[in-house]
Amino acid sequence: MTYETLLDSAYEKVKQIDSSNSRFEIPQIKGHFEGKKTILTNFFQIVSHIRRKPEHLQKFLNRELATSGHVEGDRLVLNNKIPSSKINEKIIAYVKEFVLCKECGKPDTELKKQDRLLFIHCLACGAKHSVRSKI
Numbered sequence: 001m002t003y004e005t006l007l008d009s010a011y012e013k014v015k016q017i018d019s020s021n022s023r024f025e026i027p028q029i030k031g032h033f034e035g036k037k038t039i040l041t042n043f044f045q046i047v048s049h050i051r052r053k054p055e056h057l058q059k060f061l062n063r064e065l066a067t068s069g070h071v072e073g074d075r076l077v078l079n080n081k082i083p084s085s086k087i088n089e090k091i092i093a094y095v096k097e098f099v100l101c102k103e104c105g106k107p108d109t110e111l112k113k114q115d116r117l118l119f120i121h122c123l124a125c126g127a128k129h130s131v132r133s134k135i
Helices: 003-013 041-050 054-065 084-098
Strands: 031-034 038-042 069-072 073-078 109-114 118-123 127-131
Touching: 003 041, 031 127, 041 054, 041 084, 054 073, 054 084
Parallel strands: none
Antiparallel strands: 031 038, 038 073, 069 073, 109 118, 118 127
């Protein structure tokens, strides 16, 4: 057998790895309108899934959506009518900035504050990156 045939047979036997990070999917926001307010009913489910503090995500959404809001029981109330597609876009932007590792792309990270700077520390690969955005 030639080297190329041996190499081809070895590649056929090797398990293919899906590098699309399919294990980490952000749940879509669920909510409804009450008058001029938007009620997000699964806000705490999303917060626990991305492992961040609810106050941090709420502050980010308030700033990005240019609205005020508050936690009421187990839901988030925003004081404007905002379509769920726009809220989902902002949550994806939050995850890219504050959750996913810039090196390996995994969500196994934690936020650490050193002096006055905020860093993302990856628990999977050990990388440490500063966060560009302030909240």
